[in-house]
Amino acid sequence: MxxxxxxxxxxxxxxxxxxxxxxxxIDERNRMIKGVMGFVSTLVLFVLxxxxxxxxxxxEGFLAGTSVYQLGNWPAPFGIVLxxxxxxxxxxxxxxxxxxxxxxxxxxxxxxxxxxxxxxFQLLIxxxxxxxxxxxxxxxxVFFEIMLAASYGLLLHGxxxxxxxxxxxxxxxxxxxxxxxxxxxxxxxxxxxTLNMADLxxxxxxxxxxNRQMVEVGAGILGVAFxxxxxxxxxxxxxxxxxxxxxxxxxxxxAVLTKVGIYVILRLSLLVFGVNAGVSAGFGQTLLVAxxxxxxxxxxxxxxxxxAMARLAAYSVLVxxxxxxxxxxxxxxxxxxxxxxxxxxxxxxxxxxFLLIELVERGRDAGADVLAVTMEAYGDADEDEEVDEAGAAxxxxxxxxxxxxxxxxxxxxxxPPLSGFVAKFAILSGLFGLSGVEPVPALSAADxxxxxxxxxxxLSAMIxxxxxxxxxxxxxxxxxxxxxxxxxxAPVVVLLGACIFLSLQAGPTMRYMQATADSLLNPxxxxxxxxTAPRVGGQ
Amino acid sequence: xxxxxxxxxxxxxxxxxxxxxxxxxxxVIIGLSLLSYAVNLFIFSMGxxxxxxxxxxxxxxxxxxxxxxxxxxQALVLTAIVIGFAMTALFLVVxxxxxxxxxxxxxxxxxxxxx
Numbered sequence: 001m002x003x004x005x006x007x008x009x010x011x012x013x014x015x016x017x018x019x020x021x022x023x024x025x026i027d028e029r030n031r032m033i034k035g036v037m038g039f040v041s042t043l044v045l046f047v048l049x050x051x052x053x054x055x056x057x058x059x060e061g062f063l064a065g066t067s068v069y070q071l072g073n074w075p076a077p078f079g080i081v082l083x084x085x086x087x088x089x090x091x092x093x094x095x096x097x098x099x100x101x102x103x104x105x106x107x108x109x110x111x112x113x114x115x116x117x118x119x120x121f122q123l124l125i126x127x128x129x130x131x132x133x134x135x136x137x138x139x140x141x142v143f144f145e146i147m148l149a150a151s152y153g154l155l156l157h158g159x160x161x162x163x164x165x166x167x168x169x170x171x172x173x174x175x176x177x178x179x180x181x182x183x184x185x186x187x188x189x190x191x192x193x194t195l196n197m198a199d200l201x202x203x204x205x206x207x208x209x210x211n212r213q214m215v216e217v218g219a220g221i222l223g224v225a226f227x228x229x230x231x232x233x234x235x236x237x238x239x240x241x242x243x244x245x246x247x248x249x250x251x252x253x254x255a256v257l258t259k260v261g262i263y264v265i266l267r268l269s270l271l272v273f274g275v276n277a278g279v280s281a282g283f284g285q286t287l288l289v290a291x292x293x294x295x296x297x298x299x300x301x302x303x304x305x306x307x308a309m310a311r312l313a314a315y316s317v318l319v320x321x322x323x324x325x326x327x328x329x330x331x332x333x334x335x336x337x338x339x340x341x342x343x344x345x346x347x348x349x350x351x352x353x354f355l356l357i358e359l360v361e362r363g364r365d366a367g368a369d370v371l372a373v374t375m376e377a378y379g380d381a382d383e384d385e386e387v388d389e390a391g392a393a394x395x396x397x398x399x400x401x402x403x404x405x406x407x408x409x410x411x412x413x414x415x416p417p418l419s420g421f422v423a424k425f426a427i428l429s430g431l432f433g434l435s436g437v438e439p440v441p442a443l444s445a446a447d448x449x450x451x452x453x454x455x456x457x458x459l460s461a462m463i464x465x466x467x468x469x470x471x472x473x474x475x476x477x478x479x480x481x482x483x484x485x486x487x488x489x490a491p492v493v494v495l496l497g498a499c500i501f502l503s504l505q506a507g508p509t510m511r512y513m514q515a516t517a518d519s520l521l522n523p524x525x526x527x528x529x530x531x532t533a534p535r536v537g538g539q
Numbered sequence: 540x541x542x543x544x545x546x547x548x549x550x551x552x553x554x555x556x557x558x559x560x561x562x563x564x565x566x567v568i569i570g571l572s573l574l575s576y577a578v579n580l581f582i583f584s585m586g587x588x589x590x591x592x593x594x595x596x597x598x599x600x601x602x603x604x605x606x607x608x609x610x611x612x613q614a615l616v617l618t619a620i621v622i623g624f625a626m627t628a629l630f631l632v633v634x635x636x637x638x639x640x641x642x643x644x645x646x647x648x649x650x651x652x653x654x
Contacts, residue, residue, distance in 0.1 A: 138615055145622045152629055161640040165648045168564065168637050171630050172646075175571050176559060178626070179578045182619055186578075186612065190585035195611075 009069040012129040020122030034118040035107040042100045049092040056089045068533035077199040083135035086516040091132040101491035106249040108485045113158035124150035137195045154250045166245035177228040184222025198530035230261030233294040244310035248358040252351040292326025300460040309357045320346040336517035338426030345419040349411040352495035362482035402473040409465035414458040419502040551577035564634045575623040586612030
């Protein structure tokens, strides 16, 4: 009976792939049909990923914990497998949630800006879901490329010199990174003779020293490819330009693209270079910590220096990536749960912010932001204007937009009572060992630097958001009030609502994250499930 | 044979990286192509170099590892070639769009100021 339930694991890849392909022959004039198809597909995906997450969270029953789907019905090291565990279920859920919001948003306006928006969007989701589900390194490469190819098309959606220039750089950087990915994968294969992540983790424990060196070189090169995607400091200069040039619904989904890099680093560093790795345990952590902290610093400075809101959001992506990288690198097991919470919360926030920016800026001149910051630097020009607007009513649209903006600011800066604060608090309490799960050794200089940077990055987000907010919402209302459709503001409200839900339900959520972290820190459960999974139909 | 192959990979990579860092879009795309050739050869070499060894079993043949070469890198290289080819084609389109918009083939969309 439960046989068909097993196939639920592959559906997050199949549904968007099929829907995306089915949309291609539909004429571009019937955009609404495509939009509705895309909406239904993402809605189904969202429900499905919720079901999968609930199933993995339960302690027993079908799909509990880690489950394996054998493509082609070959057992693990020989055939390619998909693996669903708590972490991948969580990422699926996050992706489909964001995709749903961006999909609804795009139907209002942005999908008319170019061709094949909805097909590319579905293919991007197929690639993302595949990357989260696969248990095989080369298959990861293939899904990465599906995701990247779709993202090139989506970044160029809407065209224009700015997007094409950003797209050119983005494509070049990612093609070079893909080459590194392949070199890393083939080095690992050459040394160990396997591409399956679980098998690799087992083989690494008993490998000869010269081959170990080769695996580590391979893993290092592979890591660079993921860090380019995640936006670690010296590899991240392409990111703000590309993200701020993308159309809003695209940028909102791109917020989760950097998290793919983070996901793979988290997965591989804890699985392959985890506690069972022998001499190689903790490989590359120092670099991850240093790089992560430099990324936070770079991102925070970028946030302060940004004149346009889209750039501010793009630099916030870097801050979020850096925070996660350093948290993974510091390697305190109790921090991982907090970091996962932060991952979800910050991705939702940044996505909502990307969607909000375009709505807010719709009624303003393009140069207004630049002018605002310049004015601040050289003294205010309109100080001596008469202030007789005390009774002027704020238009309803502006009130809603302003409220959403305030929520974004609170979430980005990590102020109570919202989930941004809960997330940072969870990371810090893990670092200081307040949860009492395990005794934490005395804090090192790196730990203290991390704490400082984490708090300072919040401060810089607060300052920057305040400045932009005052200039936008407290400016005299001469500008035309933007015309906003309900289906444009609704996704923003829903995403921010999800953050509020996370803050209210922080307890149960943290328990899920803790269970996820525990299973990541004990990779033997994962490897055992993958390598001993029986074939369908006996034998 | 090892020396020839490694030298080929080395030369391709070096020229690829050099061209990738040049300011003209055409140079960048050729650089990326060379780089992907180098990577393909590299993946191939990771299955170890064997001469006259087929990657598949002959009908009725015995599965003796010493008589066969590793089929996995060959399968990987095939995938990598296809993906690399598609990406180069896509990059070419972006390149042409950029040329159309800016009227120059500089990667930044404008000529460097001469000073």
